[in-house]
Amino acid sequence: MPHDHALSAVPSRFGLKAALRRPAVVLSLLALAVLVVAVAFMTVGVKGNWEFALAFRGRKLLAICVVASAIAISTVIFQTIAGNRILTPSIMGFDALYALLQTSFVFFLGSARLASVDSRLLFAVETAAMLAFSLALYRWLFLGARRGLQVLLLVGVVFGLLFRGTMVLLQRIIDPNEFVVLQDRLFASFNGVAPDLLGIATLVIVAVSLVLWRLRGRLDVLLLGRDQAINLGLDYRRTVSLILILVSLQVCVATALVGPLNGFEPVSFFGLLVANVAYLLVPGFRHAHVLVGAALIGILLLAGGQLVLEQMLGFGSAVGIVTEFVGGILFIVMLLRGMAR
Amino acid sequence: MIEIEGLTKAYDGHVVVDGVSLTIPRGGLTGIIGPNGAGKSTLLGLIARLLAADRGTVAVDGLNVATTPGEELSRRLSVLKQDNSIAARLTVRDLVAFGRYPHSRGRLGEADQAMIGRALSYLGLEPIADRFLDELSGGQRQRAYVAMVLAQDTDYMLFDEPLASLDIRHAVSMMHLLRDASRRFGKAVVVVLHDIDIAGNFSDRIIGMKDGRVVCHGSAGEVMTGANLTAIYDIPISAHRLDGQFVTTYALPEGAAGA
Numbered sequence: 001m002p003h004d005h006a007l008s009a010v011p012s013r014f015g016l017k018a019a020l021r022r023p024a025v026v027l028s029l030l031a032l033a034v035l036v037v038a039v040a041f042m043t044v045g046v047k048g049n050w051e052f053a054l055a056f057r058g059r060k061l062l063a064i065c066v067v068a069s070a071i072a073i074s075t076v077i078f079q080t081i082a083g084n085r086i087l088t089p090s091i092m093g094f095d096a097l098y099a100l101l102q103t104s105f106v107f108f109l110g111s112a113r114l115a116s117v118d119s120r121l122l123f124a125v126e127t128a129a130m131l132a133f134s135l136a137l138y139r140w141l142f143l144g145a146r147r148g149l150q151v152l153l154l155v156g157v158v159f160g161l162l163f164r165g166t167m168v169l170l171q172r173i174i175d176p177n178e179f180v181v182l183q184d185r186l187f188a189s190f191n192g193v194a195p196d197l198l199g200i201a202t203l204v205i206v207a208v209s210l211v212l213w214r215l216r217g218r219l220d221v222l223l224l225g226r227d228q229a230i231n232l233g234l235d236y237r238r239t240v241s242l243i244l245i246l247v248s249l250q251v252c253v254a255t256a257l258v259g260p261l262n263g264f265e266p267v268s269f270f271g272l273l274v275a276n277v278a279y280l281l282v283p284g285f286r287h288a289h290v291l292v293g294a295a296l297i298g299i300l301l302l303a304g305g306q307l308v309l310e311q312m313l314g315f316g317s318a319v320g321i322v323t324e325f326v327g328g329i330l331f332i333v334m335l336l337r338g339m340a341r
Numbered sequence: 342m343i344e345i346e347g348l349t350k351a352y353d354g355h356v357v358v359d360g361v362s363l364t365i366p367r368g369g370l371t372g373i374i375g376p377n378g379a380g381k382s383t384l385l386g387l388i389a390r391l392l393a394a395d396r397g398t399v400a401v402d403g404l405n406v407a408t409t410p411g412e413e414l415s416r417r418l419s420v421l422k423q424d425n426s427i428a429a430r431l432t433v434r435d436l437v438a439f440g441r442y443p444h445s446r447g448r449l450g451e452a453d454q455a456m457i458g459r460a461l462s463y464l465g466l467e468p469i470a471d472r473f474l475d476e477l478s479g480g481q482r483q484r485a486y487v488a489m490v491l492a493q494d495t496d497y498m499l500f501d502e503p504l505a506s507l508d509i510r511h512a513v514s515m516m517h518l519l520r521d522a523s524r525r526f527g528k529a530v531v532v533v534l535h536d537i538d539i540a541g542n543f544s545d546r547i548i549g550m551k552d553g554r555v556v557c558h559g560s561a562g563e564v565m566t567g568a569n570l571t572a573i574y575d576i577p578i579s580a581h582r583l584d585g586q587f588v589t590t591y592a593l594p595e596g597a598a599g600a
């Protein structure tokens with residue numbers, strides 16, 4: 001039979017295809033890739049003092065791992081609850097609020113006084129403000145049993161616009177010298193992460209991830225939507241509230257650690273990109289696999305991107321621009337495909 | 342037994358389910374009929390705790406659905422809504438396996454696998470068990486959802502228009518299956534149906550709804566009369582018996598082919 005013949009003619013390709021349908025294989029390959037990139041990240045182009053370079057790069061790599069996995073995990077889970085694959089947590093206005101907070105700090109305190117404030121205090125204030133904002137939004141979630149989430153998202157967009165508008169207004173009237181300081185604070189930077197903040201953020205994000213890991217079975221059920229989740233016995237309100245709090249904690253801490261990764265657009269393209277690549281590469285629907293895959297892909301993209309752009313091409317901190325560009329194209333493609341259907 | 346007492350639900354002051362009181366026993370298939378907007382889906386949603394009632398109570402085996410833990414209810418009562426969509430890519434087997442969640446909490450044992458296999462075979466889904474839901478026809482997908490509810494294996498099963506996208510062969514075979522389940526295993530199966538003839542021929546009891554109220558409630562023979570159906574649907578309908586089946590006819594305009 002010609003069909004059988006064709007199969008035996010390319011046994012290795014067939015074997016690879018079958019292997020790539022197994023989550024364990026795909027996740028192992030991703031982990032291996034992350035390992036390779038991590039080693040390269042630590043060693044490529046090191047000159048002079050190795051001890052210093054390793055410590056510096058190690059902190060930077062840890063920050064990248066923490067932030068990338070926090071954004072990857074929170075985006076996947078947010079999309080599970082929202083029941084679509086195009087919305088991300090920052091549509092709730094996180095990024096915009098962070099930018100507004102930074103602008104307000106510089107505007108009202110002045111850069112000189114700001115520099116003298118304990119960075120841990122600032123970090124705590126930023127995280128708390130963003131958390132309070134997201135928790136306030138959840139009250140909207142349960143206004144109507146059915147339209148809750150749509151209302152939440154819409155309100156998030158409106159708040160995002162409001163924050164942006166206020167920020168732009170403040171930036172127009174701010175002293176030009178202060179504006180330069182502000183711009184510096186507003187861009188995602190893994191270089192400037194303070195060691196003590198990194199420790200706290202890592203702890204919080206690891207702890208939150210562990211709790212989310214324990215909820216993975218319930219997250220799978222939530223893929224079926226609200227009504228089926230209730231039918232299968234989930235306490236929908238409680239479960240979703242808890243998960244949304246955990247997700248926003250991750251996003252808030254990650255954002256407060258390095259600044260918004262995506263400029264201040266209402267859509268986080270990095271999260272969008274990572275989550276959708278994970279859906280594509282990781283076989284099956286189980287959060288146990290997709291969450292791990294998404295975190296690994298996020299680290300791979302950010303660390304690999306930094307490595308290539310900074311060390312090899314010498315393009316400073318352009319990684320954000322590249323992920324934005326690719327993610328933005330993906331966003332448009334998804335929108336167009338959604339509309340065509 | 343499902344006991345419904347003074348159940349009322351309004352949207353923006355517009356009463357959609359209006360003081361409904363009913364008891365639905367175990368064993369036998371109960372059909373719910375009525376025109377669009379009569380409140381059938383809302384009633385089903387209230388019974389299955391998907392919606393919160395403004396007034397009144399629903400008790401399943403004596404357990405108030407508004408206060409009983411969802412986990413406990415999910416092993417007694419299951420529901421399938423009219424429209425279901427999933428963003429994730431699941432296979433038919435993945436979906437049906439979710440029906441075991443209330444019993445297995447995600448760790449499928451041998452008994453769970455056996456039940457999943459049986460549900461797949463009851464609905465003739467074995468050939469497409471490993472296909473993705475988004476690659477199936479509406480009718481195939483509908484059957485997969487029904488298989489999931491069967492796998493949940495509860496004493497009370499509620500279905501909202503499960504025949505909506507099925508051809509006549511699959512519609513009839515699904516009604517046979519649901520009636521069998523209700524009779525042989527003593528389950529209470531409640532089905533919202535838009536086809537009056539199918540409701541008449543497969544239901545043990547029929548509930549007729551209109552404007553949020555129960556207009557008539559009784560055995561199929563009691564409800565399937567011209568007078569009752571005319572009152573429910575507001576157009577002249579006559580019910581006949583032909584070869585032991587209910588056949589309904591309705592007034593045709595002058596000059597139509599059948600007149």
Ligand SMILES: Nc1ncnc2c1ncn2[C@@H]1O[C@H](COP(=O)(O)OP(=O)(O)O)[C@@H](O)[C@H]1O
Nearest residue numbers: 146352357375376377378379380381382383384
């Ligand atoms: N979420 C909702 N918000 C406002 N009105 C609703 C909602 N759900 C149903 N209704 C209204 O309630 C009435 C009954 O709806 P439904 O129970 O779906 O009827 P049926 O299933 O009998 O066709 C309709 O008039 C419908 O417009």
Ligand SMILES: [Mg+2]
Nearest residue numbers: 381382383423
């Ligand atoms: Mg309906």
